[in-house]
Amino acid sequence: xxxxxxxxxxxxxxxxxxxxxxxxxxxxxxxxxxxxxxxxxxxxxxxxxxxxxxxxxxxxxxxxxxxxxxxxxxxxxxxxxxxxxxxxxxxxxxxxxxxxxxxxxxxxxxxxxxxxxxxxxxxxxxxxxxxxxxxxxxxxxxxxxxxxxxxxxxxxxxxxxxxxxxxxxxxxxxxxxxxxxxxxxxxxxxxxxxxxxxxxxxxxxxxxxxxxxxxxxxxxxxxxxxxxxxxxxxxxxxxxxxxxxxxxxxxxxxxxxxxxxxxxxxxxxxxxxxxxxxxxxxxxxxxxxxxxxxxxxxxxxxxxxxxxxxxxxxxxxxxxxxxxxx
Amino acid sequence: xxxxxxxxxxxxxxxxxxxxxxxxxxxxxxxxxxxxxxxxxxxxxxxxxxxxxxxxxxxxxxxxxxxxxxxxxxxxxxxxxxxxxxxxxxxxxxxxxxxxxxxxxxxxxxxxxxxxxxxxxxxxxxxxxxxxxxxxxxxxxxxxxxxxxxxxxxxxxxxxxxxxxxxxxxxxxxxxxxxxxxxxxxxxxxxxxxxxxxxxxxxxxxxxxxxxxxxxxxxxxxxxxxxxxxxxxxxxxxxxxxxxxxxxxxxxxxxxxxxxxxxxxxxxxxxxxxxxxxxxxxxxxxxxxxxxxxxxxxxxxxxxxxxxxxxxxxxxxxxxxxxxxxxxxxxxxxxxxxxxxxxxxxxxxxxxxxxxxxxxxxxxxxxxxxxxxxxxxxxxxxxxxx
Numbered sequence: 001x002x003x004x005x006x007x008x009x010x011x012x013x014x015x016x017x018x019x020x021x022x023x024x025x026x027x028x029x030x031x032x033x034x035x036x037x038x039x040x041x042x043x044x045x046x047x048x049x050x051x052x053x054x055x056x057x058x059x060x061x062x063x064x065x066x067x068x069x070x071x072x073x074x075x076x077x078x079x080x081x082x083x084x085x086x087x088x089x090x091x092x093x094x095x096x097x098x099x100x101x102x103x104x105x106x107x108x109x110x111x112x113x114x115x116x117x118x119x120x121x122x123x124x125x126x127x128x129x130x131x132x133x134x135x136x137x138x139x140x141x142x143x144x145x146x147x148x149x150x151x152x153x154x155x156x157x158x159x160x161x162x163x164x165x166x167x168x169x170x171x172x173x174x175x176x177x178x179x180x181x182x183x184x185x186x187x188x189x190x191x192x193x194x195x196x197x198x199x200x201x202x203x204x205x206x207x208x209x210x211x212x213x214x215x216x217x218x219x220x221x222x223x224x225x226x227x228x229x230x231x232x233x234x235x236x237x238x239x240x241x242x243x244x245x246x247x248x249x250x251x252x253x254x255x256x257x258x259x260x261x262x263x264x265x266x267x268x269x270x271x272x273x274x275x276x277x278x279x280x281x282x283x284x285x286x287x288x289x290x291x292x293x294x295x296x297x298x299x300x301x302x303x304x305x306x307x308x309x310x311x312x313x314x315x316x317x318x319x320x321x322x323x324x325x326x
Numbered sequence: 327x328x329x330x331x332x333x334x335x336x337x338x339x340x341x342x343x344x345x346x347x348x349x350x351x352x353x354x355x356x357x358x359x360x361x362x363x364x365x366x367x368x369x370x371x372x373x374x375x376x377x378x379x380x381x382x383x384x385x386x387x388x389x390x391x392x393x394x395x396x397x398x399x400x401x402x403x404x405x406x407x408x409x410x411x412x413x414x415x416x417x418x419x420x421x422x423x424x425x426x427x428x429x430x431x432x433x434x435x436x437x438x439x440x441x442x443x444x445x446x447x448x449x450x451x452x453x454x455x456x457x458x459x460x461x462x463x464x465x466x467x468x469x470x471x472x473x474x475x476x477x478x479x480x481x482x483x484x485x486x487x488x489x490x491x492x493x494x495x496x497x498x499x500x501x502x503x504x505x506x507x508x509x510x511x512x513x514x515x516x517x518x519x520x521x522x523x524x525x526x527x528x529x530x531x532x533x534x535x536x537x538x539x540x541x542x543x544x545x546x547x548x549x550x551x552x553x554x555x556x557x558x559x560x561x562x563x564x565x566x567x568x569x570x571x572x573x574x575x576x577x578x579x580x581x582x583x584x585x586x587x588x589x590x591x592x593x594x595x596x597x598x599x600x601x602x603x604x605x606x607x608x609x610x611x612x613x614x615x616x617x618x619x620x621x622x623x624x625x626x627x628x629x630x631x632x633x634x635x636x637x638x639x640x641x642x643x644x645x646x647x648x649x650x651x652x653x654x655x656x657x658x659x660x661x662x663x664x665x666x667x668x669x670x671x672x673x674x675x676x677x678x679x680x681x682x683x684x685x686x687x688x689x690x691x692x693x694x695x696x697x698x699x700x701x702x703x704x705x706x707x708x709x710x711x712x
Contacts, residue, residue, distance in 0.1 A: 041417045048410055140502055149503035151438065153460075167417070240409050242438035246503065246532075247409060283414055286403065303404050304366040 022269060022323075029276070036287065044167040045283060049275045050174030051235045054181045056259045056271030058228035063257070064265030065189060066221035067201025069121075072112050072128035073256045075135035076226045078248025080105040080233025082139060082146060085154040085243050094159050098234055105230015106223045108135070113222030117215050120204070132253055139245035151244030154237045170239055177235060178272075181228055185268050188224060197221055262314055264321020273322035277314065282307050350449075351426025352657050356397045357650065359384075360425030362415045362440060364432050367406035372635045373432050376455070377402050378628045379639020380430065385627075387647045394655040398647070401425060405436050412436035413443065420447045427452055427662070430642045434458055434504055445469065448659060450666075453642045457508045462689040468659070470666055472645060472681055472690035473638075474604050476505065476555075476580060479694035480512030481519075482711040483602045484553060486696060487578055488520055495525040497549035499540055499564055501556060502529040509555035509580055525549060530560065537564045538571075545573050554579040561599075562592040569595050576600065581694060586633055589699050597702075602694040605641065606677045607634045607704055616675035637676050645671065645681060645690070679710050 033042040055077055062070045080101040087097035108131075115127035139146050146152065156165040157173060164173050188194055196217040199207035208214050237243050255278060263274025285306045292302075318324055351358040361380065364373040377400075384398040392398065401423045403415035412435070419425045420443070427450040431437050437456040444451050445468045453472045454461050462471035488496060498513055500506030506529060514524050526547035528540045541564065544552055552568075552575055554561055561583035568575060577599055579588070584601040586609075592599075610621055610631070620640075624632040650657060652665035669690075670682045681690035693710035 037418070038421045041414070041421050044414060044417045048414065148507065150507055151435070151504065153438065236410075240413060240439045241442055242409065242435065244435055244438075244504070247435055279410070279414075282411060283418070286415075286418075301366045301370065304406070 026272075029280075033280070037283075040167050043171040045280050047167060047170035047174040047235075047239055048279045049272075050171065050178040051232050051239065052256075052259060052275035052279050053178050053271045054174075054235070055229055055232035055256055056263060056274050057181050057185050057268060058225035058232065059256050059260040060265055060268060060271050061185065061188070061197075061228070062221050062225040063260055064267070064270065065194065065197040065201065066218055067197075068116065068218060068221065069125035070112070070128045070222070070225070071125055071250070071253050071257070072132035072135070073225070073229055074248050074250065074252030074254075075132035076105045076108045076112070076229035077233035077236065077252060077256075078135055078139060078243075078245070079108045080230030081237035081243045081248065082152075082233075083230070084234035085152045085237045086145065088155055088157075088238075089152065094157055098231065101234035102227045102230045105233065106227035109222035109224075109226020109229070110219060112226070113219045116218045116222075129250070132250060136245050136249055139248070146245070149245060151242055154241050154243060156241070157235075157238040164238070174235060174239075177231060181231065182268065185228075189268065193217065193220060258311075260321075262311065262321060264318075264323035267321065267323035269323040270321045277311075277322070281310060285310070349426065349658050350420075350424040353396070355395070356399050357393065357657065358399050358401060358423060358425045359427055359429050359646065360401050360403070360419035360423060361429045362403050362405050362412055362419070362431040362436055364407045364436075365402075365404040367408065367433075369407060369433060372455070373404075375630075375633055375635035376430060376432065376639035376642075378624070379632070379636040379641075380643040381639075382624060382627060382636075383640045383643035383647060393647060393650045394657070396657075398650075400429075400643075405433075407433045407436060409435040409439035412440045416440040416443050420444065420449065425449065426657075426659075427646070429453065429646055430455055430639065432456075437461065441469070450659060450663060452646060452666075455638075457505055465686065465688055467663055470663075470683065470688045470690070472642065474581075474679075474692050474694055475512075475689070476508040477512040477515070478692040479602055479604065479711070480509050480553070480580060481516040483578065483694060483696060484513045484516035485519060486708065486711050487551065487576075487600065488517070488522065491551070491576065493551035493576070494522075495547070495549050496522060496551045496553065497525050497544045497547060498527040498553045499537075499544065499556065500527065500529050500554075501532055501560065503532060505582065506555045509553070513553050530556075532557075534560060535563055537567045540564070541567045541571065541573070545571070545575075549575060551575065552577045554583060556580075557582045558585050558587045558591065561588055562596060565592060565599055566595040578602065578696075581605075584634065584697060584704065586704070589702050589704070592699075593702075596699050599699045601697050601699070601704065603634075603697045603704065603706065604679065604691070604694045605634055605637050606697075606706060608632050608637055608676065609703060611703075614675060620675070637678070641674075641676070641678055644674070645669070677706075 059073050062068050083101040083104040084097050087100055112128050112131040116124050119127055140149050156163050164170055196212045199212055200214050200217050204214055259274035259278045262277050264270030285303050289303055363377050364370050381400055384400050388397045405412040405415050428444050429452050431454045434456040437454045441451055450468045452470050457476050462469055496517055500510055517524055526544055528543050554577055556564055561579045565577055579601045581602050581604045584603045586607050589596055608621055621632055649665045649669050653661040666683055667685045673680055679691045679693055683690050695710050696708040697704045697706045
């Protein structure tokens with residue numbers, strides 16, 4: 001079997017197996033959410049789901065497509081969020097500041113990928129962990145710019161006089177950004193570059209022997225994944241309205257990795273499914289807990305315990321992720 | 327077509343009906359109050375007793391017939407210190423549970439992310455557990471705070487300690503986040519009033535367990551008084567490290583380290599540690615009649631001994647009950663905030679400070695007092711320092 005064949009299989013496995021069933025399931029979920037929660041609350045959820053799905057696409061490019069473990073994705077979101085917050089506060093128009101946030105995320109991704117030239121596997125994963133710690137520390141220490149641990153208040157997103165301060169507007173912006181990101185990712189994974197990523201994922205030595213520039217493939221995965229993270233971070237900063245370094249710590253990186261694996265790291269659709277689970281499931285659990293008898297509902301940590309139980313069941317039933325074929 | 331038109335008409339009527347209905351969260355028979363807590367995240371240690379304390383005060387009020395015939399219902403959402411979950415929880419409480427007000431939301435990132443949304447929805451934002459100044463200043467008609475800011479009471483506490491003990495070299499160990507920064511501002515301001523500099527300061531990251539380098543650095547600078555902007559575990563670790571190396575310097579921890587856990591965990595090592603207290607810990611031994619009864623009821627209700635956070639939760643809810651009572655039967659947001667602005671409560675059986683709000687000042691208290699660990703418990707040494 002030539003690497004090209006593997007690439008073809010890979011291209012096929014990036015698509016969700018049953019797009020119509022998936023779309024129908026999503027529509028039902030959305031209708032349920034609006035019915036149970038009210039439109040505004042459901043739309044606020046949708047805005048976060050779309051934003052987290054963009055970040056998830058970034059993880060999927062790096063982890064699912066290129067096969068590199070990144071523990072620093074949260075820090076890249078942080079770079080995007082701070083770039084956006086600082087520029088928005090200085091009155092830079094959103095199209096420019098969003099581009100800058102994407103660029104900073106991509107630059108961060110490039111920086112984080114440098115050790116990949118010398119390190120592989122777990123050692124490289126450790127270096128991305130170090131990168132995340134350095135970024136968080138820098139955000140705390142560079143007080144003159146970031147106001148350190150005190151954090152920054154972020155104004156709502158304004159696009160040419162239109163202010164996205166309702167949850168409908170936020171969901172709309174998030175949805176459009178996700179659609180654009182999705183379109184870009186589909187093109188990348190179906191291209192020569194996508195085939196190179198999958199070859200690197202399956203076997204680095206074989207990929208190099210087949211004439212693939214392994215270092216370049218890895219760097220590009222990090223740069224593009226970083227850009228997506230930067231975009232997600234920029235939107236997140238507006239939806240939350242307040243950024244502080246502690247929000248972009250290791251917990252966020254782990255949450256994003258969890259998102260990718262639960263959704264299905266090998267499929268782009270995994271980002272959306274994963275985001276739904278990570279963002280919306282805790283809210284669903286919280287609603288379910290309200291139905292429990294008061295003694296049980298009041299127990300501390302019950303929501304976390306239930307959320308954990310659902311995750312375990314999901315992973316057992318669908319080890320390849322929700323978007324996986326099995 | 328007819329059917330569609332009728333449905334639409336019915337919808338419009340229903341929407342208009344809801345819009346015309348009275349104040350959100352205030353029904354004929356109940357008042358709904360929301361709170362965003364951390365019951366599963368890094369400060370769940372605080373969140374659980376705070377929630378239980380609030381619940382107990384509401385239960386007490388309900389047992390006494392409620393407020394003007396309305397029962398109080400507390401809806402708690404767990405955000406686990408995650409601002410993303412906090413925002414969603416705030417929207418849920420505003421739209422789905424239609425709460426009248428928010429009480430004691432916990433954690434700076436969560437508070438900062440949710441506060442704009444809450445006041446935009448016209449709901450009072452009451453007594454959040456966050457040291458951030460924006461929770462009460464600049465004055466906003468819907469924002470009220472009752473927790474003395476670190477900056478104010480650490481300024482007074484530092485001055486008091488330096489003046490009464492005659493220290494010459496004051497130093498600071500602080501957590502490098504918003505909490506630590508607020509304390510630093512207070513300590514520096516207090517020292518400046520006495521014409522003294524802050525001789526040395528050194529920081530640590532939240533969750534640190536090893537303080538050997540920080541303590542060595544402070545000792546090297548010849549400090550004779552060390553202020554600790556630490557939380558419970560770090561307080562114990564830092565004091566223990568100093569004592570282990572034979573350094574018997576006087577240390578003063580903020581109200582974040584004033585907890586029964588400090589002497590339970592620290593044992594002999596933390597004997598003699600000074601602390602600032604804004605609310606006293608409810609010790610069973612030596613409690614007055616009312617307090618002893620309260621402790622017993624709390625134990626029965628929640629199966630755990632109350633701590634200073636339980637007292638805080640109870641106090642927060644107590645202020646809400648008093649203001650709602652003062653606002654009268656026709657409860658609206660305007661009447662409630664007007665009642666808040668003229669609220670003045672005396673000291674209670676816990677020994678909590680007086681709270682005084684006014685039209686121009688939405689911060690109820692600015693003062694703390696000095697305590698010291700003696701024979702394994704906190705003993706209060708001074709009155710509230712002005």
